Amino acid sequence: xxxxxxxxxxxxxxxxxxxxxxxxxxxxxxxxxxxxxxxxxxxxxxxxxxxxxxxxxxxxxxxxxxxxxxxxxxxxxxxxxxxxxxxxxxxxxxxxxxxxxxxxxxxxxxxxxxxxxxxxxxxxxxxxxxxxxxxxxxxxxxxxxxxxxxxxxxxxxxxxxxxxxxxxxxxxxxxxxxxxxxxxxxxxxxxxxxxxxxxxxxxxxxxxxxxxxxxxxxxxxxxxxxxxxxxxxxxxxxxxxxxxxxxxxxxxxxxxxxxxxxxxxxxxxxxxxxxxxxxxxxxxxxxxxxxxxxxxxxxxxxxxxxxxxxxxxxxxxxxxxxxxxxxxxxxxxxxxxxxxxxxxxxxxxxxxxxxxxxxxxxxxxxxxxxxxxxxxxxxxxxxxxxxxxxxxxxxxxxxxxxxxxxxxxxxxxxxxxxxxxxxxxxxxxxxxxxxxxxxxxxxxxxxxxxxxxxxxxxxxxxxxxxxxxxxxxxxxxxx
Numbered sequence: 001x002x003x004x005x006x007x008x009x010x011x012x013x014x015x016x017x018x019x020x021x022x023x024x025x026x027x028x029x030x031x032x033x034x035x036x037x038x039x040x041x042x043x044x045x046x047x048x049x050x051x052x053x054x055x056x057x058x059x060x061x062x063x064x065x066x067x068x069x070x071x072x073x074x075x076x077x078x079x080x081x082x083x084x085x086x087x088x089x090x091x092x093x094x095x096x097x098x099x100x101x102x103x104x105x106x107x108x109x110x111x112x113x114x115x116x117x118x119x120x121x122x123x124x125x126x127x128x129x130x131x132x133x134x135x136x137x138x139x140x141x142x143x144x145x146x147x148x149x150x151x152x153x154x155x156x157x158x159x160x161x162x163x164x165x166x167x168x169x170x171x172x173x174x175x176x177x178x179x180x181x182x183x184x185x186x187x188x189x190x191x192x193x194x195x196x197x198x199x200x201x202x203x204x205x206x207x208x209x210x211x212x213x214x215x216x217x218x219x220x221x222x223x224x225x226x227x228x229x230x231x232x233x234x235x236x237x238x239x240x241x242x243x244x245x246x247x248x249x250x251x252x253x254x255x256x257x258x259x260x261x262x263x264x265x266x267x268x269x270x271x272x273x274x275x276x277x278x279x280x281x282x283x284x285x286x287x288x289x290x291x292x293x294x295x296x297x298x299x300x301x302x303x304x305x306x307x308x309x310x311x312x313x314x315x316x317x318x319x320x321x322x323x324x325x326x327x328x329x330x331x332x333x334x335x336x337x338x339x340x341x342x343x344x345x346x347x348x349x350x351x352x353x354x355x356x357x358x359x360x361x362x363x364x365x366x367x368x369x370x371x372x373x374x375x376x377x378x379x380x381x382x383x384x385x386x387x388x389x390x391x392x393x394x395x396x397x398x399x400x401x402x403x404x405x406x407x408x409x410x411x412x413x414x415x416x417x418x419x420x421x422x423x424x425x426x427x428x429x430x431x432x433x434x435x436x437x438x439x440x441x442x443x444x445x446x447x448x449x450x451x452x453x454x455x456x457x458x459x460x461x462x463x464x465x466x467x468x469x470x471x472x473x474x475x476x477x478x479x
Contacts, residue, residue, distance in 0.1 A: 024274040029447035030286025050224035057230035061404040086206040093216040101200040112188035123181035141427035150204035151235030169430035207237040236265040243271040288321035294472040324453040356407030410449035416458035
């Protein structure tokens with residue numbers, strides 16, 4: 001049976017905002033941002049009777065959006081990721097070489113690096129570290145720098161040469177000569193991608209290709225209205241082409257507090273005008289006071305976020321519930337057994353609820369699946385777009401795939417030193433920026449919970465455990 005969506009006056013103002021131009025909806029976790037975007041998509045479709053495109057940050061979120069839209073309407077709102085939709089458009093405008101290079105990207109970067117080294121001219125690359133004898137860290141740095149170059153549309157030497165490297169940190173000093181060497185690898189990398197050997201593009205090429213061949217995109221291929229959920233994690237170039245593609249309106253849902261990829265840009269820099277066209281949703285309806293109080297207190301450790309002009313402080317919800325729980329284990333195997341026992345208790349007491357186990361990687365989560373199988377506990381791994389997130393039961397999901405989702409009960413696992421935060425920052429990224437991003441992963445994971453939140457720490461404990469206010473949780477030991 002279809003459910004009636006109840007919206008607040010604040011949410012309705014977002015839904016029915018004028019259907020022309022740009023709109024930024026900033027919403028804290030659980031504020032109904034996704035619901036607002038869904039209802040606005042329906043509103044625009046009904047009022048304008050024109051094409052509407054709904055984009056989300058990843059495949060699991062697009063599936064979730066479709067599933068929750070079916071709860072309130074027999075006709076679902078179809079959502080897609082930028083890469084899914086963009087690649088289809090690139091193919092429609094008859095461009096060749098649209099196969100993704102995927103995990104082979106660093107291999108092609110290494111190929112490009114060794115190729116340019118054979119030139120007669122000497123190239124001066126930045127020094128990454130003294131122990132990088134096989135240049136693996138340099139290759140990773142070059143791969144990340146290439147993504148940054150493409151993500152900001154700096155594909156010409158004149159634009160890259162003096163561009164402030166905002167978002168790339170100052171851990172590694174990059175001189176003008178270093179930039180020339182990097183750009184030489186960048187150009188050779190692009191050349192290799194187009195070669196007969198690879199015949200591929202990388203994920204960052206999609207936005208660049210749409211921008212380059214925009215004159216080939218017909219009016220019928222451009223949606224009248226585009227809506228984006230979790231837009232804070234798109235690149236500047238992706239947002240730029242999305243803004244160009246929307247014929248009538250662009251609606252953006254974003255929360256800098258949930259930004260788990262390092263992006264630095266202003267909306268105006270990507271052609272989006274939000275002056276006088278910005279709405280705030282700072283009241284959460286998902287979680288309890290106890291959960292939000294702990295998460296909000298932890299978020300205050302993110303100094304970089306607090307300085308951001310787009311930061312929206314969370315308002316405590318009216319609903320009250322159980323205080324969050326911290327469970328400590330001596331090792332990762334003990335953690336798996338402890339959480340499996342806890343899950344069995346939840347299933348016994350709340351058979352109609354959803355239980356989300358959030359871990360730092362699918363590989364680590366597979367350890368939980370093996371133990372859950374031994375305990376004869378059904379589970380589902382959320383990876384792509386085929387999982388029904390609304391069905392009761394146990395869902396295993398990574399920190400990255402958990403964004404935008406919600407569960408009745410959440411167990412945040414793997415709070416171990418070296419897991420979260422990860423043991424080291426990527427080459428070239430400032431430690432402060434890296435830790436801020438890792439904190440946001442933890443904050444996002446905690447705020448997926450509706451009723452109960454359990455945090456699982458493993459010796460040697462994550463330093464984030466020390467950043468949690470001990471008066472806002474209780475510590476227990478599962479025997």
